[in-house]
Each structure stands twice: as C-alpha cells, then as structure tokens.
Amino acid sequence: MKLSLGPVLFFWPKQRVYDFYEQMLQTSVDTIYLGETVCSKRRELKTAEWIELASYLAESGKEVVLSSLALLMADSELSSLRTLCNKASLKIEANDISAVQLMSEQNLPFVCGPSTNIYNARTLKLMQKNAAMRWVMPVELSGHCLKTILKEADDLGFGDKIETEVFSYGHLPLAYSARCFTARYLDLPKDDCRFSCINYPEGVEVRSQEQQALFNINGTQTQSSSVYNLLGEVAEMQEMGVDMLRISPRADDTAGIIERFKAAIKGESQEIPLSNSACNGYWYAKPGMDLIAENQLDAGRLSC
Amino acid sequence: MDLVCPAGSLPALKKAVDNGASAVYVGFKDETNARHFSGLNFKEAKVQSAVDYARAKGVKLYIAVNTYSQPDGWDKWQKAVDVAAGIEADALICADMGVLDYATQKYPDLNLHLSVQGSSTNSESLSFYKNNFNIKRAVLPRVLSLKQVAQVAKKSPVELEVFAFGSLCIMAEGRCYLSSYLTDQSPNTCGACSPANFVRWQETDEGLESRLNEVLIDRYQEGEKAGYPTLCKGRFEVEGRVYHALEEPTSLNTIELIPDLHEIGIKAVKIEGRQRSPAYVEQVVSVWRKALDAYARDPENFKIKPQWAKPLANVSEGSQTTLGAYTRAWQ
16 A cells, blocks of 8 residues: 655745755655646746746656645636646646546546545446546545445445545635635635735634634635544555555654554554544544544444 | 526425516425425326426426435436426426436437536536537535636526525535535535524524534624524634634525626526425515516616515515625635
C-alpha cells in the first residue's frame, strides 16, 4: 500500500510552497499531488509555475500528479484547465467533470479526485472506461461502502484495472461555494478579497455559540474543523485492497504524520494517536464529526 | 421560458398545474430523490394520478431520481428509473452517473435531464454528460453569476434550466457534505440536508435554541424570527464574532432577471420547494406565471409589479430574498 500527499488546500506564499515540497521530497510519500484546487484567484504560483514545479518534483522518481480546480465557473478557469490537461507528460487529478472530459477525450490517464462523486461500482466502471487510472473515494462514504464497491468492481471484472485511494488524514473538504467565506468574515467583497487567505495557513475556525469547533473556512471551501484520521484503520484498508492513502497537508508537521502512516503500513505502529480534535465518523457510517474509539466498535457498526 | 414547478404531494401538483406550470417535477417516497422528507413525495401507485392530472391539462411531468446510489441500495434507484420509464415521464432528472448509465442503456429514448445535484457548472462538464448519457438538458447549480451563466449558455451542448425562486443552497449542489458531517445524512446519499429527525428546539434562559444532532445552530432572542436550522444558515462564532458565518436565512428570487435569462437563451426556470405546502406552490407559481406572461407580451417594457413582491416575500425564508450568486456582490 502506497502513501500520497494530497494537494495543499490552503493559500501559502510561494516560498513556503517551494520549501514545503523540498521537504516532502525527503519523506516516504510515493505520490505527490500539487496544484490549486480551491480558488483561481490564488496565484502565488501561476499555472505554468505549478507545471514547472511538478516537472522538477517528478525528477525525484516519486509519482507526481497535477491537481485541478474543483469548482470551475468562468471561461478563464476552463482555459487554465486546458493548459493543465494538455501537458501530456504529466498526470492530472480531475476534481471536476470538466477535467474528466478533457482527459478522456485525449484518452490520457487521470485520477478521479474526491469531489468527482463516485458513489458506486457502475460509476467507477464508467470512469475506468474513460481512462481513469485511480479514484479517490468521496469523503462521506464509509468503509463498508468502499468494501462493497470494490467487491462489485471485482465481480464486474475491472477491479484490477483501477487503483483506489482513500482520504485518510487532514481537514476534510466538505463544500465549495461561489462565495468566499474568508472575505465575508473580513467584511471584504470577493472581488477585493486582498488574497486574505494567505494570512490563514490552515484556515479560520468556525465554532458554535457553545464553542464547539465545527468547520474550517478556507476561502470558497468549507472544511471540517476536526482532522480526519484513519491511522487506526490502516490495517483494515490494507486487507480491503486499498492501494493508496492520502495525507492532506497541514500547516505544521505534515512530514511527521507521513512517517506515522508509513510505520502503520509496515505494521510497526501500535499507537493510535487520536486527539479530541480528530474524527473518523464517516468511515463507520456515522456523522463525519464523530470520533469512534477502538473500544466502541462492534460488529453491527458497518451499515451503509 | 418554461416554468418548472415543484410538487411534494398530489394537492401541490394540482396547484402547480392549475396556476400555470409548464412542467411539474416530483420524486418517489424514498431516498432516491433530493427531497426525502417524511410525509412527502409520491408512492408508485400515486404517480400515475400525477401524470394523468398533468397530461390532461397539457403540463409535463418530470421525475427526480437525483441522489447518488450506494452499493447496498442499487435496486431502489433501478426501480425508480424503471417506474419513471414505465409511466413515460416527460423527463427523468438524474445526478448519479451510475443511474444515468442505467437509464441510457435500458431506455435509450428516455428524456434525461442532469439534476442540479450533478454539479455541472461549465461547458466541458456538460459535454461529458451529453457524450456519455445523451442528456438533453441540465439544471445549473446556484453558484454562477449572471455573466457566467451567459458564458456557459454560449457553449453548452444541451438546453439549460436555472433556479428562479426558493430556498438558496449556497454551496455547489452535489458537492456539499456539511449535513452528513453533522448528522450522517446528506443530499447526495439520502436526499436530506439538515434532516428533521435530528432537529431539536429548546427554550433556555439564553433564548430559544435550535440544534441539529445536538450541535447549536442558532439561538434566538425574544422577538427574533426563528428559522429551520439548515446548518449553513446558522449563527456561529469566528474568532470571537458571532454572525451568519456562511449565509443568512434568505430565499432566491430572480424575477427581475427574466429578461436577461431569456436573452441568454435559458430554456426553463425552476421553482424550488417540493417540501413546501400547496399554498406556497400556488402563490409562487401564479406570480411567476404572471411575470413570464407579462414579459412575453411586451418584452421591451417589462417591469416588476409591486403586487408580485408581497406574496413571494411572505413565503421566503426570513421573509427576505436575494439574487444570490447571480450578482457578484453576494459572492
């Protein structure tokens, strides 16, 4: 089972991005996804610079995939997407069906990102026929659903033709909007947002009036405030035939997290470092914010 | 432009048909559609009466099978498509590619519309659905500005339908998991957002509280109008400030955009609200019918009439309306 580094979902200064990826080259990740997936106004790195960075990282021997924007609303965004997708030498993560269209019409391999809405084996098969080489399960689906989809894929005879990746660690991307919630928080119009996301390297926390942490505002994206953590489920995923686990970058200690997952894959880690700010409910078909501890699990938990 | 109207029950459908709908959309009584609320929607047996009533008056019937099928329940989605095809629905509104694929393979003549839950916001994405499933129409998510709608329309390979009035989703539909994050049920998986069985109201010393799966969504002081705790419309705290961090309770109303939408080439406008009462359907549909007819009669001199505004405001969330993402200022 391999490890991937998801695209940085936050808006970081250019130098920080470069330094981050230099550091990531030294870690155990097998695959690096990179690129702007949230907001086209974030242009510390322009499309050409992302492509250049990707090409440089690919020289390390790690697999490198360019991640595309999730919500495309303007013609200018489509034309940037075309630039990305026409770089035939690089793989693309499609986070919108527009990218699926552009890659499949060239019959080039691509990854179906977590927002492409693959909820069943029939859809997965269609994507595989359209040249998808890997898919990332939607974050709200459970382990039980995944198991069933993978079994059906085998029954339909295409299970070995597409790889499966699971979002396993990080703030969960939960929603995309035309509205920028960071600008709204700062009372700025979106058209004059002053690129304020750059001041929040891991988003802005939204709490209930009772101080319960709920969401994480990241520009036009809303994330879970809690950090999804499937470290305790690595063995189960291995058994299920999951090919790749995705670590979503955080502002601090992403390298440390990667090595803990690496150890878990090797069967070396017995420790389950779940804190109060972690969640894993989605995996157990519970509310995503829930944290199901090892001792609460029972045989009846896996209903879809 | 066609006026596509909601019906969660036969009485609501009759109101829509009698008050000027061009088409009415309905769903079945299960999680195969995006308004899976208790007491709502049509049993298979009832849907035939709906078709009969609509057809007798020259109105079309669309059926929404627009949630995402999960492995354990495929037979429900398959059956929903079979029933819709069996009664020769004028259109089947779908989002899930598995469902679209099944419908295309089994019923090649079935008229397929891409649901707003399909989350298709640009021409390349629409081309994928056209090429793979031969959809004839798509409903655009409520995230595009008017200018962007025009850009999409210019290159769209299919007819376009847009939202005209009703509850405002502020997230790109089909890609919002906020509800399942708090409750385990989302529009995609179960056809429910902020489901009623997780809602709790409580009078406390600090005010009337609305909760969703025990999470405090809002707290109302005396005299404040309380709204359904749809989680994106709650009052939350961000770095010490309490406000509607995502959106206020408000409804979309685009009546003033009728001339623009027509010029852009939009084929149909959609009223949201299958979960609303027959009275809501009657009021909203009749005002929109009058507005569309007024525009058709004399497009050059189209003006909003004051008598249209009040009935629409009365049935709007928080009694206020917005143009939503159609204007950049909202974004």
